[in-house]
Amino acid sequence: MAARFRSTVEDEVAFRQWYSTALPRVYGYLLERTGGLRSVAEELTQETFMELVRSHTRFDGRSDPVTWTMAIARHKLADHFRKLDREERKRLELVKGAAPDQTAHDAWFASERRHGVLAALRALPAMQRAAMTLHYMDDLPVSEVAGVLRKSETAIDSLLARGREALRRSLPELDDEVDDG
Numbered sequence: 001m002a003a004r005f006r007s008t009v010e011d012e013v014a015f016r017q018w019y020s021t022a023l024p025r026v027y028g029y030l031l032e033r034t035g036g037l038r039s040v041a042e043e044l045t046q047e048t049f050m051e052l053v054r055s056h057t058r059f060d061g062r063s064d065p066v067t068w069t070m071a072i073a074r075h076k077l078a079d080h081f082r083k084l085d086r087e088e089r090k091r092l093e094l095v096k097g098a099a100p101d102q103t104a105h106d107a108w109f110a111s112e113r114r115h116g117v118l119a120a121l122r123a124l125p126a127m128q129r130a131a132m133t134l135h136y137m138d139d140l141p142v143s144e145v146a147g148v149l150r151k152s153e154t155a156i157d158s159l160l161a162r163g164r165e166a167l168r169r170s171l172p173e174l175d176d177e178v179d180d181g
Contacts, residue, residue, distance in 0.1 A: 005065045035119070077133075082149070131163060
């Protein structure tokens with residue numbers, strides 16, 4: 001399977017056909033996890049496929065090529081959240097004592113519940129958003145989230161607890177649904 005996929009990537013016609021099948025899954029995954037921000041999802045999708053082309057010779061065939069591509073997308077998403085976290089920290093250092101520009105009010109702006117949740121997630125600091133997204137949306141255990149985000153499990157537990165609390169404050173109607181586990 002690995003050799004076949006490598007040849008698919010190296011054959012323009014075959015790659016276009018495979019790409020047209022894989023693209024909707026990768027883009028949909030990233031769009032959902034970026035809070036519906038199309039420009040960010042598009043950029044991360046592009047980065048994912050560029051990385052796939054660059055590193056396709058490392059594909060070992062132990063999984064389906066789309067599954068492997070989704071793992072690349074997950075890493076690109078984690079990189080994105082780490083970059084946001086660094087930017088937020090710099091901004092906070094520049095304005096001592098200031099809070100990030102986004103507030104819980106963003107969650108109330110959307111009329112549909114889903115949009116409210118996505119807006120509330122966007123209002124979270126990057127690392128909380130990353131931890132919440134990977135744990136609750138991707139269903140990864142805390143240990144895997146810690147590995148992806150390069151943090152300790154204790155740090156991830158703390159990020160999840162603060163993220164859940166922020167969502168509860170932003171969206172009181174979710175209080176019964178956001179579990180502590």
